[in-house]
Amino acid sequence: MITQQVPELVADALVRGSTIALLAAGLTLVYGTMRFANVAHVEFATVGAYATVSLSGVFIVPVAGIIGAVVAVALGAAMYELLFRRLLVMGEMPAMIGSLAVSVVIQAVIQLAYGSRPRVVPHELEQVGTVLGAQLTASQVQLVAVSASALALTGALLRWTPLGRKVRAVAADAELARVSGVAERRVVATVWAIAAGLAAISGIELALESSTTPALGFNLLLPVFSAAIVGGLGSVLGAVIASYGVALLEAIVLALDFEGSAIPVSYRPAIGFVFLLLALIFRPRGLLGAKVRIV
Amino acid sequence: MRLFRRHSATLVLLSSAVVLSLAAGCATTDASDSAPARPATTPLPSANPALSGTITIGAVLPLTGANATVGKDQQRGIELAVAKINAGSGVLGRKLAVVVEDSQGQTTATIDAARKLVAVSRVPLVIGEYASGNTIPMQQFLQQSSVVGINVGSSSIELRGTGAMQFSTIGLDDKAGEFSANALYDKGFRKVAMLAPNNAYGSGIARSVADAFTGKGGQVVASELYTEGQPNYRQELARLANADPDVYVVTTYGRDGATINAEMFELAMTSKPVFDIYLSQDVPDSDAKAVEGRIGMDVTSSVGGSEYAAYYRRTYGEGFMTSFSGFAYDAVFLAALAIEKAGAPDAGKVAAAIPEVAVSYQGVTGALAVGPDGQRLAQPYTLGTVRAGRIDFS
Amino acid sequence: MFDYLAWIAILVCSYAMIAISLNIQSGGAGMINLGQVAFVGIGGYSVAIFSRAGLGVWVGLLAGAVIAAGAGYLLGRLGRTLGGVYWAIATLAVAELLRLIISNTDTVTGGMRGLGDVAPLWGELHGTANTLARLVMALAFLAVVVLAAVHLDRSQLGRWLRIIRENEPLAAALGIDVVSAKSRVLALSGAAAALAGGFHASDISFVGPDQLLPFQTFLALTMIVIGGLGRIAGAVVGAVVVEAIYDGTRYFHDFLGLASDQIAALRILLVGAILLGFLLLRPKGIVADQPRRVRV
Numbered sequence: 013m014i015t016q017q018v019p020e021l022v023a024d025a026l027v028r029g030s031t032i033a034l035l036a037a038g039l040t041l042v043y044g045t046m047r048f049a050n051v052a053h054v055e056f057a058t059v060g061a062y063a064t065v066s067l068s069g070v071f072i073v074p075v076a077g078i079i080g081a082v083v084a085v086a087l088g089a090a091m092y093e094l095l096f097r098r099l100l101v102m103g104e105m106p107a108m109i110g111s112l113a114v115s116v117v118i119q120a121v122i123q124l125a126y127g128s129r130p131r132v133v134p135h136e137l138e139q140v141g142t143v144l145g146a147q148l149t150a151s152q153v154q155l156v157a158v159s160a161s162a163l164a165l166t167g168a169l170l171r172w173t174p175l176g177r178k179v180r181a182v183a184a185d186a187e188l189a190r191v192s193g194v195a196e197r198r199v200v201a202t203v204w205a206i207a208a209g210l211a212a213i214s215g216i217e218l219a220l221e222s223s224t225t226p227a228l229g230f231n232l233l234l235p236v237f238s239a240a241i242v243g244g245l246g247s248v249l250g251a252v253i254a255s256y257g258v259a260l261l262e263a264i265v266l267a268l269d270f271e272g273s274a275i276p277v278s279y280r281p282a283i284g285f286v287f288l289l290l291a292l293i294f295r296p297r298g299l300l301g302a303k304v305r306i307v
Numbered sequence: 308m309r310l311f312r313r314h315s316a317t318l319v320l321l322s323s324a325v326v327l328s329l330a331a332g333c334a335t336t337d338a339s340d341s342a343p344a345r346p347a348t349t350p351l352p353s354a355n356p357a358l359s360g361t362i363t364i365g366a367v368l369p370l371t372g373a374n375a376t377v378g379k380d381q382q383r384g385i386e387l388a389v390a391k392i393n394a395g396s397g398v399l400g401r402k403l404a405v406v407v408e409d410s411q412g413q414t415t416a417t418i419d420a421a422r423k424l425v426a427v428s429r430v431p432l433v434i435g436e437y438a439s440g441n442t443i444p445m446q447q448f449l450q451q452s453s454v455v456g457i458n459v460g461s462s463s464i465e466l467r468g469t470g471a472m473q474f475s476t477i478g479l480d481d482k483a484g485e486f487s488a489n490a491l492y493d494k495g496f497r498k499v500a501m502l503a504p505n506n507a508y509g510s511g512i513a514r515s516v517a518d519a520f521t522g523k524g525g526q527v528v529a530s531e532l533y534t535e536g537q538p539n540y541r542q543e544l545a546r547l548a549n550a551d552p553d554v555y556v557v558t559t560y561g562r563d564g565a566t567i568n569a570e571m572f573e574l575a576m577t578s579k580p581v582f583d584i585y586l587s588q589d590v591p592d593s594d595a596k597a598v599e600g601r602i603g604m605d606v607t608s609s610v611g612g613s614e615y616a617a618y619y620r621r622t623y624g625e626g627f628m629t630s631f632s633g634f635a636y637d638a639v640f641l642a643a644l645a646i647e648k649a650g651a652p653d654a655g656k657v658a659a660a661i662p663e664v665a666v667s668y669q670g671v672t673g674a675l676a677v678g679p680d681g682q683r684l685a686q687p688y689t690l691g692t693v694r695a696g697r698i699d700f701s
Numbered sequence: 702m703f704d705y706l707a708w709i710a711i712l713v714c715s716y717a718m719i720a721i722s723l724n725i726q727s728g729g730a731g732m733i734n735l736g737q738v739a740f741v742g743i744g745g746y747s748v749a750i751f752s753r754a755g756l757g758v759w760v761g762l763l764a765g766a767v768i769a770a771g772a773g774y775l776l777g778r779l780g781r782t783l784g785g786v787y788w789a790i791a792t793l794a795v796a797e798l799l800r801l802i803i804s805n806t807d808t809v810t811g812g813m814r815g816l817g818d819v820a821p822l823w824g825e826l827h828g829t830a831n832t833l834a835r836l837v838m839a840l841a842f843l844a845v846v847v848l849a850a851v852h853l854d855r856s857q858l859g860r861w862l863r864i865i866r867e868n869e870p871l872a873a874a875l876g877i878d879v880v881s882a883k884s885r886v887l888a889l890s891g892a893a894a895a896l897a898g899g900f901h902a903s904d905i906s907f908v909g910p911d912q913l914l915p916f917q918t919f920l921a922l923t924m925i926v927i928g929g930l931g932r933i934a935g936a937v938v939g940a941v942v943v944e945a946i947y948d949g950t951r952y953f954h955d956f957l958g959l960a961s962d963q964i965a966a967l968r969i970l971l972v973g974a975i976l977l978g979f980l981l982l983r984p985k986g987i988v989a990d991q992p993r994r995v996r997v
Contacts, residue, residue: 112735124963132562222538231537277531280542282798288791292780293779414909415905439814440813440911444905448905532805
């Protein structure tokens with residue numbers, strides 16, 4: 013039977029799901045528009061986090077955070093221009109492997125520059141308060157609020173602005189979009205800005221909640237890809253739903269207790285993996301994705 | 308297609324901005340992050356000029372990887388010992404040298420390093436490592452190659468069976484477990500909830516404490532092994548809290564330690580007593596508010612106030628980084644004394660000499676007498692309490 | 702000195718075997734498997750478990766190869782509808798799942814502590830005889846894997862796989878049972894990787910979950926990209942290069958005076974940068990795939 017109350021489970025799912033949703037949304041958007049499975053996507057979170065931590069000595073935290081996000085976006089644009097574009101010409105898989113290499117290089121550079129010991133943004137310790145029946149700290153509530161707003165903003169942008177419509181057009185069919193005169197260049201720039209920006213927010217929030225290590229982003233690689241795939245590659249809404257959904261599933265499974273023995277917490281990622289594998293076997297296109305080619 | 312067709316200048320500017328802000332931040336953080344200006348350090352004592360020639364032994368330590376902090380501290384222990392020996396009468400009239408190789412915290416690399424020491428540097432004795440998962444295979448290899456091994460950081464009871472030429476200067480888990488369980492029971496606690504890292508060290512110590520405590524009649528209501536390197540541990544802590552123990556027994560180190568301690572405070576778990584195994588591994592890194600009033604134990608050599616502690620502080624300008632430098636220090640002395648007694652740096656003779664020498668030797672970590680399995684017979688521990696961010700050993 | 706050089710050579714053989722096993726999937730059939738290390742782990746743990754249970758190292762090796770082959774075949778059948786990205790992520794998930802299970806099961810697999818005291822494959826030998834025996838055995842194992850790969854390359858299955866690599870819908874249109882072909886190559890690849898893993902476990906007398914981290918697959922991937930996708934000799938060359946970097950950087954702190962954890966980062970940086978460099982500048986690798994002569 014379940015050892016935790018519903019509000020606790022929901023709170024757990026919201027906190028963990030938010031981090032993953034921010035990353036998965038960006039990843040799936042990039043894949044949708046450029047057919048690029050960017051393994052290095054999670055590194056935007058790491059870079060954003062480290063930039064913020066570095067600058068938090070000079071600026072106050074929110075300002076440092078914004079600059080950190082800008083740094084991540086700039087890095088994304090630069091990497092696309094210099095590396096990813098060329099790799100994509102060779103094909104989807106070389107691009108994916110290349111992005112894996114880029115991910116490894118970024119982690120190594122960060123470790124060279126900052127060392128492998130974790131860095132913290134110094135903050136006051138606070139105790140939990142009860143919010144709607146669940147125990148949460150103020151910074152956790154802030155994490156969920158900021159993430160939800162960012163995702164909502166992104167959704168609004170994609171749905172109701174002309175630029176957003178263009179992005180969705182390219183995601184649906186790049187050739188047709190180009191032929192009908194959609195300025196692909198602006199679309200690509202926008203997509204990178206959104207993707208890297210959201211990822212950076214996720215990384216910064218994580219750093220504020222505990223600390224940052226060079227592997228901050230990479231540890232989330234599989235959960236993020238799982239959420240994006242389960243939600244259907246290319247669908248931002250699908251990715252967000254899948255992120256929170258899997259987080260809730262994890263919280264529930266971990267709260268199960270059979271006569272005093274429970275699943276070790278270390279198995280948390282395994283829950284997501286099993287779900288991903290089942291999804292791939294039975295519904296490879298994901299929740300809201302396009303059809304996957306069947307041979 | 309290109310993003311910056313007309314504006315490659317923008318691209319260059321942006322890239323430089325990225326690099327500059329990271330570099331600037333890097334420097335700033337280094338300055339603000341480091342401890343307040345370190346007190347002046349004294350150089351190590353210089354070698355006795357009367358010594359000629361060198362005797363070389365080896366060491367394999369985790370200088371990089373997850374346990375780099377411990378590895379560095381172990382290296383310090385070795386440095387201090389070598390300097391002291393060479394400032395005195397050396398070994399057999401010669402200088403002592405220790406060749407240190409990096410195990411990278413990985414087993415294959417550990418064996419690789421050991422092979423290099425045995426085959427290329429031709430040492431009769433190797434000190435190391437830290438993780439039981441690395442020390443055990445290394446000692447098995449050393450035994451096969453007829454080289455003496457001294458373990459200075461691992462505590463798994465499986466070390467008892469690595470071979471006749473393999474020894475330890477650190478007491479194994481069962482000693483720490485016994486001491487902690489006794490302390491807990493004596494304080495009146497009957498239900499404990501345990502938290503330890505999911506690695507060779509954590510699972511070993513958790514089992515030892517649990518076995519000893521239940522042996523005395525107590526009950527372990529919950530035991531969690533946490534995966535290292537996570538951003539938070541709320542789930543694990545929630546399970547411990549739900550089990551409603553009399554006391555939380557934790558052992559952590561590094562950043563995870565600070566995170567866990569902070570979260571225990573945030574979740575108001577600190578309203579119950581907390582017992583910390585090896586206090587000096589996580590308390591210095593944690594927020595003072597989070598660990599106030601915590602009780603725990605540590606290896607006696609961590610207590611400070613001893614001559615060794617003063618020597619360490621003089622040389623490095625700070626107190627002990629971890630609890631482990633003393634064991635490495637003692638291992639070097641043990642090796643030196645054994646080589647003296649054996650009359651030659653011959654592995655077989657040294658192995659025979661070690662138990663004889665250890666019987667009467669008082670190391671900085673206590674009496675080093677070893678039993679027939681090459682393991683330390685007694686390991687002194689001390690209880691302590693945390694007040695205002697500092698450990699107060701009674 | 703000979704002992705140390707022999708050890709390096711044996712390591713290269715182990716890496717080369719893994720690289721070749723990955724190569725027959727990727728180079729042979731265009732499937733990017735990011736979880737190859739799982740097969741290596743199956744081999745390693747089989748040998749360790751059987752050895753410690755007293756059932757014999759060779760039996761363990763055989764069991765490991767069979768289990769890995771079965772797992773590979775199953776993976777192929779389950780992944781029948783998956784291409785490219787999906788396949789890569791799925792295999793990574795499977796490998797991570799295996800590592801999690803192994804890390805958290807204290808009893809059989811020793812959990813995070815790993816399993817030690819694995820008996821050697823060549824019986825009780827000492828000194829130079831031991832070293833020679835190990836070296837000969839390593840070369841023999843490598844030869845077996847190379848022969849298997851060459852045989853596959855020249856067989857009908859190999860031809861089908863090359864068509865699948867170039868143009869999968871065409872292969873299906875030609876009547877090739879794509880799923881069956883992929884499953885069979887995965888089975889072979891799994892067995893080869895398991896042999897490598899089992900041999901290595903016996904060599905260092907230890908197996909642990911550290912050896913199943915995704916980074917190990919990444920290293921193997923780098924080896925085959927450096928060597929040239931599809932080329933067997935290339936896989937060996939790649940193994941030599943990567944091992945040279947890994948061991949060579951050990952000497953860096955003597956020359957460059959860098960801090961220890963910076964050297965670890967530098968090592969990883971070099972490997973990643975080299976992979977990226979090869980992908981961008983020389984995608985065919987050092988030993989490129991030569992066009993075949995067709996006898997008309």
